[in-house]
Amino acid sequence: xxxxxxxxxxxxxxxxxxxxxxxxxxxxxxxxxxxxxxxxxxxxxxxxxxxxxxxxxxxxxxxxxxxxxxxxxxxxxxxxxxxxxxxxxxxxxxxxxxxxxxxxxxxxxxxxxxxxxxxxxxxxxxxxxxxxxxxxxxxxxxxxxxxxxxxxxxxxxxxxxxxxxxxxxxxxxxxxxxxxxxxxxxxxxxxxxxxxxxxxxxxxxxxxxxxxxxxxxxxxxxxxxxxxxxxxxxxxxxxxxxxxxxxxxxx
Amino acid sequence: xxxxxxxxxxxxxxxxxxxxxxxxxxxxxxxxxxxxxxxxxxxxxxxxxxxxxxxxxxxxxxxxxxxxxxxxxxxxxxxxxxxxxxxxxxxxxxxxxxxxxxxxxxxxxxxxxxxxxxxxxxxxxxxxxxxxxxxxxxxxxxxxxxxxxxxxxxxxxxxxxxxxxxxxxxxxxxxxxxxxxxxxxxxxxxxxxxxxxxxxxxxxxxxxxxxxxxxxxxxxxxxxxxxxxxxxxxxxxxxxxxxxxxxxxxxxxxxxxxxxxxxxxxxxxxxxxxxxxxxxxxxxxxxxxxxxxxxxxxxxxxxxxxxxxxxxxxxxxxxxxxxxxxxxxxxxxxxxxxxxxxxxxxxxxxxxxxxxxxxxxxxxxxxxxxxxxxxxxxxxxxxxxxxxxxxxxxxxxxxxxxxxxxxxxxxxxxxxxxxxxxxxxxxxxxxxxxxxxxxxxxxxxxxxxxxxxxxxxxxxxxxxxxxxxxxxxxxxxxxxxxxxxxxxxxxxxxxxxxxxxxxxxxxxxxxxxxxxxxxxxxxxxxxxxxxxxxxxxxxxxxxxxxxxxxxxxxxxxxxxxxxxxxxxxxxxxxxxxxxxxxxxxxxxxxxxxxxxxxxxxxxxxxxxxxxxxxxxxxxxxxxxxxxxxxxxxxxxxxxxxxxxxxxxxxxxxxxxxxxxxxxxxxxxxxxxxxxxxxxxxxxxxxxxxxxxxxxxxxxxxxxxxxxxxxxxxxxxxxxxxxxxxxxxx
Numbered sequence: 001x002x003x004x005x006x007x008x009x010x011x012x013x014x015x016x017x018x019x020x021x022x023x024x025x026x027x028x029x030x031x032x033x034x035x036x037x038x039x040x041x042x043x044x045x046x047x048x049x050x051x052x053x054x055x056x057x058x059x060x061x062x063x064x065x066x067x068x069x070x071x072x073x074x075x076x077x078x079x080x081x082x083x084x085x086x087x088x089x090x091x092x093x094x095x096x097x098x099x100x101x102x103x104x105x106x107x108x109x110x111x112x113x114x115x116x117x118x119x120x121x122x123x124x125x126x127x128x129x130x131x132x133x134x135x136x137x138x139x140x141x142x143x144x145x146x147x148x149x150x151x152x153x154x155x156x157x158x159x160x161x162x163x164x165x166x167x168x169x170x171x172x173x174x175x176x177x178x179x180x181x182x183x184x185x186x187x188x189x190x191x192x193x194x195x196x197x198x199x200x201x202x203x204x205x206x207x208x209x210x211x212x213x214x215x216x217x218x219x220x221x222x223x224x225x226x227x228x229x230x231x232x233x234x235x236x237x238x239x240x241x242x243x244x245x246x247x248x249x250x251x
Numbered sequence: 252x253x254x255x256x257x258x259x260x261x262x263x264x265x266x267x268x269x270x271x272x273x274x275x276x277x278x279x280x281x282x283x284x285x286x287x288x289x290x291x292x293x294x295x296x297x298x299x300x301x302x303x304x305x306x307x308x309x310x311x312x313x314x315x316x317x318x319x320x321x322x323x324x325x326x327x328x329x330x331x332x333x334x335x336x337x338x339x340x341x342x343x344x345x346x347x348x349x350x351x352x353x354x355x356x357x358x359x360x361x362x363x364x365x366x367x368x369x370x371x372x373x374x375x376x377x378x379x380x381x382x383x384x385x386x387x388x389x390x391x392x393x394x395x396x397x398x399x400x401x402x403x404x405x406x407x408x409x410x411x412x413x414x415x416x417x418x419x420x421x422x423x424x425x426x427x428x429x430x431x432x433x434x435x436x437x438x439x440x441x442x443x444x445x446x447x448x449x450x451x452x453x454x455x456x457x458x459x460x461x462x463x464x465x466x467x468x469x470x471x472x473x474x475x476x477x478x479x480x481x482x483x484x485x486x487x488x489x490x491x492x493x494x495x496x497x498x499x500x501x502x503x504x505x506x507x508x509x510x511x512x513x514x515x516x517x518x519x520x521x522x523x524x525x526x527x528x529x530x531x532x533x534x535x536x537x538x539x540x541x542x543x544x545x546x547x548x549x550x551x552x553x554x555x556x557x558x559x560x561x562x563x564x565x566x567x568x569x570x571x572x573x574x575x576x577x578x579x580x581x582x583x584x585x586x587x588x589x590x591x592x593x594x595x596x597x598x599x600x601x602x603x604x605x606x607x608x609x610x611x612x613x614x615x616x617x618x619x620x621x622x623x624x625x626x627x628x629x630x631x632x633x634x635x636x637x638x639x640x641x642x643x644x645x646x647x648x649x650x651x652x653x654x655x656x657x658x659x660x661x662x663x664x665x666x667x668x669x670x671x672x673x674x675x676x677x678x679x680x681x682x683x684x685x686x687x688x689x690x691x692x693x694x695x696x697x698x699x700x701x702x703x704x705x706x707x708x709x710x711x712x713x714x715x716x717x718x719x720x721x722x723x724x725x726x727x728x729x730x731x732x733x734x735x736x737x738x739x740x741x742x743x744x745x746x747x748x749x750x751x752x753x754x755x756x757x758x759x760x761x762x763x764x765x766x767x768x769x770x771x772x773x774x775x776x777x778x779x780x781x782x783x784x785x786x787x788x789x790x791x792x793x794x795x796x797x798x799x800x801x802x803x804x805x806x807x808x809x810x811x812x813x814x815x816x817x818x819x820x821x822x823x824x825x826x827x828x829x830x831x832x833x834x835x836x837x838x839x840x841x842x843x844x845x846x847x848x849x850x851x852x853x854x855x856x857x858x859x860x861x862x863x864x865x866x867x868x869x870x871x872x873x874x875x876x877x878x879x880x881x882x883x884x885x886x887x888x889x890x891x892x893x894x895x896x897x898x899x900x901x902x903x904x905x906x907x908x909x910x911x912x913x914x915x916x917x918x919x920x921x922x923x924x925x926x927x928x929x930x931x932x933x934x935x936x937x938x939x940x941x942x943x944x945x946x947x948x949x950x951x952x953x954x955x956x957x958x959x960x961x962x963x964x965x966x967x968x969x970x971x972x973x974x975x976x977x978x979x980x
């Protein structure tokens with residue numbers, strides 16, 4: 001489970017002294033559910049996910065992943081998650097098998113257990129054809145499969161996908177979405193960030209629309225459509241962003 | 252730390268590097284190939300040099316009746332020439348009739364300028380006459396009336412700016428020297444005198460150095476420098492690939508969100524870099540040996556000095572290199588790793604190579620300077636100590652090497668520890684790991700500096716103040732003259748301190764921060780701390796004095812430095828005590844504290860841990876003192892003052908401590924008898940000194956007082972954090 005409570009994160013900036021990338025964000029994501037963070041570029045999605053992956057420390061607020069505090073129990077958090085983003089690449093000079101098994105061993109999995117789990121993951125992600133291909137020679141689709149395999153080899157309860165479909169063609173993107181849905185069926189708690197509306201509609205159970213570091217609204221797809229009297233989620237999104245920009249302009 | 256993870260990371264990084272052709276080429280193949288290639292080039296060059304001849308014009312007659320010939324062979328019979336003669340292409344010319352020597356010189360100079368020949372030898376008719384006259388003198392046919400100095404001897408005309416002309420000059424000189432010896436021998440035969448009269452004193456030399464050490468001398472000066480430089484080069488390229496390269500490729504983030512701790516990642520990478528650094532230096536050593544023994548030595552004439560030097564490679568030095576290189580490899584690897592982590596890309600990483608090289612090169616060059624020996628002082632200098640130790644080992648000076656091996660290793664290990672900490676810090680820094688390509692804009696920067704002033708100084712401001720002080724002190728010292736009176740000394744010293752140390756800090760605090768008083772740590776302290784600050788210097792004084800003696804034992808003050816300080820000390824001894832206290836206790840106590848424990852320490856605290864900030868501010872405080880012995884002392888005192896300033900959150904206790912410490916030291920130095928504290932004193936090397944027991948007790952009490960300060964204070968974190976993160980509620 002992921003619990004985020006009034007999370008803030010600021011960065012020093014030459015122009016504005018300090019930039020508030022995440023401004024008091026709170027949400028919960030339950031096991032067996034996919035929580036989608038939807039927002040334009042610069043909304044603060046990646047900062048939240050990096051904070052949950054313990055790559056960044058929160059400026060204030062609290063966040064727990066699988067019951068572990070991201071600030072004080074960072075190592076346990078990292079053991080409990082699988083993180084896939086368009087910023088996390090594979091090693092060019094390692095084969096798919098080496099890459100996945102390296103992370104399995106790093107998680108301290110016993111060799112036999114790791115091999116069994118790896119075989120399962122390879123079959124699940126249809127990787128058996130390119131296990132000996134090195135990262136530098138892989139296609140984009142192969143690379144993304146290896147990234148997912150690397151992230152789930154230790155069977156973590158929580159998975160974080162940060163704009164994982166960026167740069168993928170439609171087929172590979174769809175395949176990734178199917179994998180995410182399969183993982184939900186396995187009871188994983190999944191945090192899914194994207195700026196593609198259709199992806200959210202297809203994959204996410206719960207949605208938070210973000211802009212300028214804030215969550216503008218939160219709920220299931222049906223709830224959001226009903227609350228804002230729109231049939232299309234994209235219309236909800238644009239209306240909210242427009243309103244927010246007007247409010248900020250007046251302020 | 253989980254060593255299994257370190258092992259896994261190390262193996263992965265090692266395999267990754269071994270699969271990278273570029274790294275293998277730079278770290279292993281290049282050092283192996285470069286020397287044989289250089290050797291081949293040298294062979295070609297040597298051949299070229301030996302084959303080139305010098306064009307020489309000989310003006311005047313060089314055949315003298317009754318005396319040995321200047322040239323043993325002839326132009327037609329080159330096989331009979333000596334080695335020197337065979338390299339000369341001679342063009343004899345008659346000495347112009349009725350010409351003066353000045354006229355001939357002028358004419359030769361013009362021809363030399365037009366490159367008609369490389370050098371000229373002028374033998375005047377008078378010189379020939381003089382040689383005939385000498386023969387008559389030694390045969391007793393005439394009296395000695397003319398002196399050699401009255402006549403122009405053989406004259407060599409050459410151009411020292413042109414290399415070929417210089418070579419020609421040296422060849423003529425060796426020709427003339429050989430001829431002079433033969434002529435002398437002939438004249439002594441004619442005069443029936445024993446040849447020993449000409450050289451009544453001939454001396455011999457006995458080199459007691461073992462033959463193998465003599466042969467190793469050349470290698471002993473070359474190997475340390477080459478090894479150190481290759482160690483750094485071998486560390487740098489893999490470090491850039493493992494840090495900046497991984498950032499660029501996006502694999503670092505993959506690793507960072509994995510289960511391994513940062514320190515395990517750093518250690519795994521460090522071990523990998525160390526392996527390559529070590530392998531590079533060893534490969535380099537083998538390549539040098541091969542080139543020296545099998546290639547260069549074969550080209551040099553057998554029996555020549557160079558052949559003897561290059562032909563005998565001290566093979567066991569490889570074994571010693573392994574031992575000495577380990578801590579150094581670790582240090583360079585950690586430094587390279589930290590620098591490479593800071594870089595955003597491999598390209599940026601390459602830029603950081605040069606500063607590291609510029610740091611390592613002069614330090615390693617110290618080992619080949621004349622009169623620099625391995626002693627306790629030099630052994631503690633990072634890099635230099637290792638280079639000198641290696642040199643001693645290669646020269647078979649094992650007694651010296653063993654004596655100082657421990658300090659060298661300890662110094663290198665300490666630097667290695669600092670470098671590893673720095674590298675780990677870099678890996679823990681969000682600002683470093685996720686540094687985006689920033690667009691630096693001068694206008695924006697200035698606007699932010701003035702409009703969006705921070706509450707307290709930043710780390711950048713602290714470094715700016717520190718370097719400004721160093722620059723200003725350097726200029727002030729260069730411009731300073733020896734004061735003529737104590738009044739001059741007091742005014743000059745006080746003004747210099749206020750302007751070069753105090754002002755930069757005060758100006759930065761006022762102009763660039765929102766709270767100048769807090770920036771300078773001018774805040775009301777705890778009353779108890781003030782009391783402790785008054786007592787602490789009294790108990791610390793014996794410790795500080797003994798520390799000074801220890802420092803001077805390790806790094807003795809040179810006679811030159813003593814002589815330079817003597818006039819100032821003389822003026823100081825004649826000055827009234829209150830004036831001296833003002834100049835060397837009160838003014839430094841206030842203004843040095845405002846700068847080093849004020850703006851510099853406060854600024855550094857903002858970007859680093861308090862311990863690192865104290866260390867760096869003390870280092871700047873030490874460097875500012877200029878004289879090495881004073882600098883070391885000041886560094887140690889700076890650590891203590893920094894600690895008190897951080898704990899108290901105020902400058903007042905450290906100003907009191909600084910003023911009292913300097914004041915007590917001055918008063919102690921002016922009172923030779925120490926009657927008031929005679930019971931505490933003992934005689935040490937002809938002067939009165941606190942007894943060691945007093946120093947130990949004083950040190951113990953001082954530690955207790957510091958512990959009380961530790962208990963009664965808390966570092967003032969709140970203000971710093973709230974300034975750093977303005978959104979904290």
